[in-house]
Amino acid sequence: MLKPHRNNYDVIIAGGGPAGASAAIHLARGGVRVLLVEQKKFPRAKLCGEFISPECQAHFEKLGVAGAMVASAPALIDETVFYSSKGHHIAVPSKWFTGNRPAYGLSRSLMDEVLLRSAQENGVIVYENASITEPLVDRERVAGVRVKVNGEHHDFRAPITIDATGRARILSRKLAHENAKRPTLVAFKAHLKQTKVAAGACEIYFYPGGYGGLSTVESGTSNLCFIIAAENVKRCNSDPNVVLRRCVMNNPRAAETLETAEVSSEWLSASWERFGRQRPSPAPGLLAIGDSAAFIDPFTGSGMLMAFESGELVAQVVLRHRRDSASDLEADYTANYRRAFDSRLRICGLIRRAAFSPRLAELCIAICGASERFRNRLARSTRAQSKSHNFLPHNSLLE
Ligand SMILES: Cc1cc2nc3c(=O)[nH]c(=O)nc-3n(C[C@H](O)[C@H](O)[C@H](O)COP(=O)(O)OP(=O)(O)OC[C@H]3O[C@@H](n4cnc5c(N)ncnc54)[C@H](O)[C@@H]3O)c2cc1C
Numbered sequence: 001m002l003k004p005h006r007n008n009y010d011v012i013i014a015g016g017g018p019a020g021a022s023a024a025i026h027l028a029r030g031g032v033r034v035l036l037v038e039q040k041k042f043p044r045a046k047l048c049g050e051f052i053s054p055e056c057q058a059h060f061e062k063l064g065v066a067g068a069m070v071a072s073a074p075a076l077i078d079e080t081v082f083y084s085s086k087g088h089h090i091a092v093p094s095k096w097f098t099g100n101r102p103a104y105g106l107s108r109s110l111m112d113e114v115l116l117r118s119a120q121e122n123g124v125i126v127y128e129n130a131s132i133t134e135p136l137v138d139r140e141r142v143a144g145v146r147v148k149v150n151g152e153h154h155d156f157r158a159p160i161t162i163d164a165t166g167r168a169r170i171l172s173r174k175l176a177h178e179n180a181k182r183p184t185l186v187a188f189k190a191h192l193k194q195t196k197v198a199a200g201a202c203e204i205y206f207y208p209g210g211y212g213g214l215s216t217v218e219s220g221t222s223n224l225c226f227i228i229a230a231e232n233v234k235r236c237n238s239d240p241n242v243v244l245r246r247c248v249m250n251n252p253r254a255a256e257t258l259e260t261a262e263v264s265s266e267w268l269s270a271s272w273e274r275f276g277r278q279r280p281s282p283a284p285g286l287l288a289i290g291d292s293a294a295f296i297d298p299f300t301g302s303g304m305l306m307a308f309e310s311g312e313l314v315a316q317v318v319l320r321h322r323r324d325s326a327s328d329l330e331a332d333y334t335a336n337y338r339r340a341f342d343s344r345l346r347i348c349g350l351i352r353r354a355a356f357s358p359r360l361a362e363l364c365i366a367i368c369g370a371s372e373r374f375r376n377r378l379a380r381s382t383r384a385q386s387k388s389h390n391f392l393p394h395n396s397l398l399e
Contacts, residue, residue, distance in 0.1 A: 012158040
């Protein structure tokens, strides 16, 4: 049975992925009493490409977990190579994003565990195996959450609640009375042994109906994660091994690298209906971060970066609001969120058309192959624009 430490907090965070855990660490360090509720027990595997963009390392330093991440022995990834369905390819070096740092290949079970335990060490109260079922609403303001643990419900209250439940967006959806829509896309992920992926590379394969990524994580294991139209999955009897052989390995480079591969974990799958933006503040008293606020296309390899950036941003805005309670929390957060993320989300929306059409992907790869300058600008436009938002340096949240 859950024995609550208390029922009232300054901030409740729903979800303990990278967005929720990083926001919790920043807030707790700023003197805020935080409750974080996570439905799973960590460590747990997570459907993801497990490519941790080089810019995330600056976030690990600010969060005080850089040493623990290095101790987890991530694979170092120097470039991402995109392969068209005809085998043409272009490379995007990791150093284009930070100057000299490689990306990390690290499993989500390790990365997310390090972040969640660090939140606890920073004083955050963390409930795992605890599922948020609905928001509590007082006079049209979100005032906390209802949590189900072992079949029992418990209510927790706070003036500010943060939805960090990823693409589930549990609180935002419940408030909008949104029903689940028919999924148009399905993703699968597994760890593999004996692939022929190039050392130091994340390889992205385009094929009819979707794309997939293969890269190395800790211990020399390969992580394969791919997305495909739901109708193609149905045609393969929803069997990931059949989808892999019939669709993903349609790409000649994928056929070569995966020829001898053996699946060494269970397959994870997820489905969803759309990418892109949601409302950063879906209701008074409720702010959304990470995938709950916007789901950026996985080919950018920057979803986790956006989770850390929005976790930091929400903490900055909440701490400012605590110093000046006359400020409009929801409007302030929405304006700052849009400034930080709208431009890259718009650009990804345009590139997405090519990602799901082999002919357009072929054309895009040809254009990007012809001009390194264009390729560099396009790759960087999927990240923060230099003046769009000033994420603060280490420790400045405490001042
Ligand atoms: C196919 C695919 C490949 C991807 N590859 C990459 C990649 O290589 N690199 C990259 O940077 N990004 C990648 N992403 C994106 C990345 O996974 C997300 O952007 C990132 O996980 C977002 O973090 P988050 O904390 O917002 O959400 P999540 O990581 O989804 O965390 C949400 C947490 O909320 C919990 N939760 C959900 N519902 C409830 C509830 N009711 N109560 C309590 N807790 C709840 C979940 O258990 C989970 O732990 C990929 C995404 C997909 C779909």
